[in-house]
Structure formats: structure tokens, C-alpha cells
Amino acid sequence: MTxxxxxxxxxxxxxxxxxxxxxxxxxxxxxLSLSFIKDLSWATVLDRLLYGHSDAAxxxxxxAIAATLGKGRPAQPLSAPFVLGLNGNAxxxxxxxxxxxxxxxxxxxxxxxxxxxxxxxxxxxxSSGKRLTFGVVHRYSSHNYMLRYWLAACGIRPDEDVDIxxxxxxYCAEALQRGDVDGICVGEPWNSVAVEQGAxxxxxxxxxxxxxxxxxxxAMREPVMEEKRESVMRLIRALCRAxxxxxxxxxxxxxxxxxxxxxxxDGSAELIRRAISDQLLLAQGGDLxxxxxxxxxxxxxxxxxxxxxxxxxxxxxxxxxGSVYDxxxxxxxGRVFRPDxxxxxxxxxxxxxxxxxxxxxxxxxxxxxxxxxxxRMTLEPNRFFDGLEFDPQDIEGYLAKLS
Amino acid sequence: xxxxxxxxxxxxxxxIQEGLAALDxxxxxxxxxxxxxxxxxAQIDPDIVLxxxxxxxxxxxxxxxxxxxxLARPIAMFVDESDDDAIIASVxxxxxxxxxxxxxxxxIRPILDLAITRFNAFSRLQRDLAEAKGKLVERxxxxxxxxxxxxxxxxxxxKAYAExxxxxxxxxxxxxxxxxxxxxxxELLGAA
Numbered sequence: 001m002t003x004x005x006x007x008x009x010x011x012x013x014x015x016x017x018x019x020x021x022x023x024x025x026x027x028x029x030x031x032l033s034l035s036f037i038k039d040l041s042w043a044t045v046l047d048r049l050l051y052g053h054s055d056a057a058x059x060x061x062x063x064a065i066a067a068t069l070g071k072g073r074p075a076q077p078l079s080a081p082f083v084l085g086l087n088g089n090a091x092x093x094x095x096x097x098x099x100x101x102x103x104x105x106x107x108x109x110x111x112x113x114x115x116x117x118x119x120x121x122x123x124x125x126x127s128s129g130k131r132l133t134f135g136v137v138h139r140y141s142s143h144n145y146m147l148r149y150w151l152a153a154c155g156i157r158p159d160e161d162v163d164i165x166x167x168x169x170x171y172c173a174e175a176l177q178r179g180d181v182d183g184i185c186v187g188e189p190w191n192s193v194a195v196e197q198g199a200x201x202x203x204x205x206x207x208x209x210x211x212x213x214x215x216x217x218x219a220m221r222e223p224v225m226e227e228k229r230e231s232v233m234r235l236i237r238a239l240c241r242a243x244x245x246x247x248x249x250x251x252x253x254x255x256x257x258x259x260x261x262x263x264x265x266d267g268s269a270e271l272i273r274r275a276i277s278d279q280l281l282l283a284q285g286g287d288l289x290x291x292x293x294x295x296x297x298x299x300x301x302x303x304x305x306x307x308x309x310x311x312x313x314x315x316x317x318x319x320x321x322g323s324v325y326d327x328x329x330x331x332x333x334g335r336v337f338r339p340d341x342x343x344x345x346x347x348x349x350x351x352x353x354x355x356x357x358x359x360x361x362x363x364x365x366x367x368x369x370x371x372x373x374x375x376r377m378t379l380e381p382n383r384f385f386d387g388l389e390f391d392p393q394d395i396e397g398y399l400a401k402l403s
Numbered sequence: 404x405x406x407x408x409x410x411x412x413x414x415x416x417x418x419i420q421e422g423l424a425a426l427d428x429x430x431x432x433x434x435x436x437x438x439x440x441x442x443x444x445a446q447i448d449p450d451i452v453l454x455x456x457x458x459x460x461x462x463x464x465x466x467x468x469x470x471x472x473x474l475a476r477p478i479a480m481f482v483d484e485s486d487d488d489a490i491i492a493s494v495x496x497x498x499x500x501x502x503x504x505x506x507x508x509x510x511i512r513p514i515l516d517l518a519i520t521r522f523n524a525f526s527r528l529q530r531d532l533a534e535a536k537g538k539l540v541e542r543x544x545x546x547x548x549x550x551x552x553x554x555x556x557x558x559x560x561x562k563a564y565a566e567x568x569x570x571x572x573x574x575x576x577x578x579x580x581x582x583x584x585x586x587x588x589x590e591l592l593g594a595a
Contacts, residue, residue: 041457072469139462166465
């Protein structure tokens with residue numbers, strides 16, 4: 001008997017895994033049939049999940065934590081048993097601003113671009129009293145936290161020196177074009193759309209800010225996950241197979257064409273293919289530039305929901321909401337990520353399973369073999385660009401270092 | 404009470420507005436432009452915002468409400484945490500609403516109920532319209548198929564239609580399906 005699951009998503013390249021799991025029959029071979037609901041804003045994706053229009057959703061990881069902790073609305077416990085991918089976002093500035101902080105068409109160094117931006121922020125404030133405005137896709141998004149992390153580490157205070165506004169992904173290019181924002185941090189293909197339209201130039205990828213930054217998760221209501229546990233485990237296996245398919249260069253052409261279809265991203269297969277292959281056109285008339293690990297969908301058990309990643313997001317929530325660190329909340333935030341379900345689903349398959357559920361984030365400079373419960377695993381360098389490490393055992397100490 | 408209706412569909416916005424106009428003691432403001440939304444919100448200073456669940460500006464608005472908490476005007480999503488039925492009914496109808504905290508639930512419920520009714524009425528209208536459009540397209544395809552038969556087989560119109568109907572009955576298909584097949588085949592053969 002085929003079990004049916006409905007999955008909510010926004011039109012972004014990193015909605016790829018559930019879509020490909022269905023399109024390539026990985027879901028079917030697990031006895032699942034997936035259907036999809038496309039929306040344009042994360043608020044709608046979340047509502048549909050909370051009120052049962054969807055069983056699971058493609059979701060910015062911090063939003064799943066915020067919903068669980070009751071930030072901005074009544075608390076509803078969500079669970080994330082699978083990470084849909086790491087990174088995959090970029091920072092795109094208006095062409096004029098981009099050219100004054102980075103050399104056109106080449107990958108900048110985050111610290112250098114940040115230092116140049118800081119000067120412009122200060123000059124502009126001194127001469128006209130105006131602040132630059134940056135767009136992010138949601139208050140509770142990795143985009144917001146990554147952008148703020150970078151700005152703050154470069155000496156630009158996100159809440160005092162610049163304005164940060166919310167712009168839904170499909171409207172980012174338009175917002176840049178109209179001058180509503182001077183820069184955006186958004187997922188693909190929306191940076192590339194801005195470049196195509198001449199509205200912006202890409203200066204950094206978020207992978208340069210944190211080489212292994214947690215991005216979208218598969219989110220479910222906790223009671224629904226418990227109730228449909230068997231289907232969820234099948235879904236995880238199907239998603240894992242889709243992930244292996246997604247990263248194989250042989251399939252890039254086909255997968256871009258599928259994702260470009262009207263019912264999914266309804267966009268350009270060419271732009272999607274660039275993101276999938278970690279190649280971006282930074283500015284009109286330039287060459288494609290290779291961003292190492294721009295998207296990170298499979299290798300090194302990228303889909304494993306590390307509790308420490310959820311807790312890093314919580315640390316940033318405390319930092320930027322201006323709330324007080326609460327160890328109980330930190331615990332609840334960590335529990336949104338469910339490595340136990342991931343392990344149960346993939347136990348006995350060829351997928352490597354880490355021995356630990358938490359790690360010190362940003363601590364590796366060289367490839368490091370880690371202990372596993374199953375298979376073999378080597379973690380590659382995973383630094384934050386400023387070299388700080390996040391130890392989930394000492395979130396308060398980490399926060400003290402940041403502020 | 405000040406009610407803002409945010410909808411990019413001017414037609415739906417006016418249907419909702421018309422429904423709510425019956426309420427006493429309510430001032431209605433309709434916003435159909437995505438641009439400058441937050442500035443309009445600040446001007447209107449609404450007690451309730453009603454909008455389409457799928458409106459792309461919802462995150463923008465939620466962010467604005469969260470920030471305006473500093474102005475001691477916290478805004479809560481939907482009616483009341485405990486009023487699950489009302490929430491489910493409104494999500495089903497595709498209405499999302501933002502309500503200023505401190506507004507008595509008794510005052511919110513009738514507004515939301517009306518909004519739900521109007522949203523549903525609008526979707527019914529849209530369904531009817533889509534159906535009518537579909538029928539029109541079917542009519543055109545059947546006419547096209549008839550003309551093809553009249554030309555290629557030299558049949559008079561009633562015969563051409565009878566031919567279509569006979570083929571449909573023999574194959575256990577609808578007339579429109581047979582007509583579509585004829586039109587497609589004709590296009591493929593380059594005779595169109």
C-alpha cells in the first residue's frame with residue numbers, strides 16, 4: 001500500500017531533494033507517493049504545515065526552531081529529521097556597490113569585502129546620514145543569521161549601522177532593481193536572476209562565511225512525525241538516494257530541467273544548473289566562477305541533523321532577538337533536530353552514520369576521520385571565516401565572545 | 404475598529420470589502436499594492452489585517468509586526484490560541500489574519516467569519532469562471548474538428564457532428580476528446 005505525503009516548498013534550488021525523490025521514483029520504490037504545494041512566502045509554508053495542508057515542508061532551519069519555541073506566535077513543536085542541504089545562498093549587491101567592495105567578477109574574501117563595505121557604510125552615514133539596506137528572506141532564516149554574522153564580524157553593527165528588511169525570494173531581484181535594498185542574501189536561483197537582469201552582482205557565497213552552514217530542513221509537526229513514523233523513515237531513505245543522484249555530475253542536466261518545470265521552480269534550467277554545479281555568473285558579461293561547496297547536499301552525511309547546528313542557530317536567535325540565553329530553550333531548540341530518526345531510517349543502508357549527534361562547529365582545518373556507528377566518514381574543513389568555534393557545551397561563553 | 408484588507412487581487416479585495424461593509428463601527432482600508440505596503444500599514448494603523456494566506460508579503464508584514472512590538476502594539480497571529488476551529492476554517496478558506504493583541508475575541512470572531520464567507524464566495528466565483536472558460540474552449544475545439552471533417556470528407560455540418568458523436572460512442576470517449584484528437588492529428592499532418 002502506497003503511503004501519500006504532501007510536502008510544502010518555496011521555489012528554490014534547494015527544494016530539490018523531495019522533488020527528485022518523487023520524479024526519479026526513489027519515493028515510489030520506498031512505497032511512497034509525494035505531492036507538492038508551492039508557496040511564495042515562508043509564513044504560508046509554515047501555516048500549511050501547522051494546519052495540516054502539508055505533512056512535511058522544505059523550511060529554513062531557524063523557522064522550525066522559532067515555531068517550536070513560540071517566537072512570534074503560539075508555540076508548536078516541530079521536528080527536523082533530515083537536513084535538505086547546507087549553504088547554497090549568496091550575497092548579491094547592487095552593481096555599483098558591488099564594484100566598490102569587490103573586484104568585478106571574482107570571488108571576494110569575506111573579511112576584505114566586509115572591510116570595504118564597512119568604510120562605505122561609515123562614509124555614507126557621515127555624508128548623508130543614510131544607511132544601506134539589506135534584504136533577507138525571513139527574520140528566522142539562515143540568510144539573516146549568516147548575513148548578520150558576516151557584517152558583525154567585519155565591524156558593521158547589523159541593527160545600528162544598516163537596515164535589514166524582509167524580501168520574499170521571488171522579489172529579491174525586483175527589490176534590488178528598484179533600489180529598495182542595496183544588497184540581498186538569498187538562495188538560488190534568485191541571485192542569478194538578479195545578475196541576469198543586471199540588478200545585482202554576486203560578491204560572496206554564504207559557504208565562504210561558514211563552510212558548512214546549516215540551511216533548509218525537512219520540517220514536520222512533532223505529533224505528525226510520530227504518527228507517520230514509518231512513512232517518515234521511508235521518506236528519509238528516498239531523500240538520501242535523491243541526494244546522491246543530485247550531486248552526481250552525470251545527472252545535472254536532467255535534474256536542472258526537472259526543477260525548472262512550471263510546477264516546481266518555473267525558471268531557467270540554465271541558472272539552476274549553475275547552482276547545482278557550484279558555478280555562478282557573478283556579473284553580467286563575466287565568466288562562470290566556481291564556488292567550492294556552494295551547495296552541499298550529500299557528502300559527509302550533509303543531511304544528518306546535528307544537534308549542535310540547531311543550537312548554533314539558537315545562539316544566533318538569542319544574539320539578534322536580544323533575548324536572554326535560557327538553557328531550557330537551548331535544549332528544546334537542539335531537540336528540534338532528530339538524529340535518532342535519521343539513524344533509525346538509515347541503519348543497515350550504505351549511508352555513513354556518525355557516532356556522535358553533536359560536534360564543535362567550525363573546528364576543522366584539515367580532513368578529519370570521525371567515529372561512526374556505520375560506514376566511514378571524513379569531515380572536511382568546516383570553518384567560520386573569522387575562525388571562531390562553536391562549542392554546544394558552552395553557548396553562553398560563545399555568545400560572550402560574539403557580542 | 405480599523406480593518407486593513409491586503410490583497411493583490413482587487414476583485415477579491417472588493418468582494419471582502421463589500422461583505423465587511425455591513426459591520427457597524429468599522430473602518431475599512433483596502434491595500435492592493437505590494438509596493439510601499441509597510442508605509443501604508445503605518446498610516447492605516449489597523450486593529451486587524453486580513454490577507455490571502457498565500458500572499459507573498461506575509462513575511463514582510465510579520466517582520467514589521469514583530470518590530471513594532473517596540474511600539475507596545477504586539478500583534479498576534481489569528482484569533483486566539485485556543486480557538487482552533489476558527490483558525491482551521493480560516494486556513495481552509497485561505498484567509499490569514501493578524502490581530503492586535505488586546506482586542507476582545509468576541510469582536511474578532513464575527514469579522515473573521517465574514518471574511519471566511521467572502522473568501523469562499525470568491526473562490527466559488529473563480530471556479531465558476533474557470534468552468535465557463537473551459538466550456539468555451541471545448542466548444543471552439545469541437546467546431547474546429549467539425550470544420551476539418553466538413554472539408555476533408557466533404558460532409559455537411561450536421562453529418563460532421565453526427566460523425567464525431569458516433570466515433571465518441573464507439574470508443575467510449577467524450578466528444579471533446581475525439582475532437583481534440585482530430586485537431587491534433589490535423590495539425591501534425593500540417594493541414595491546419
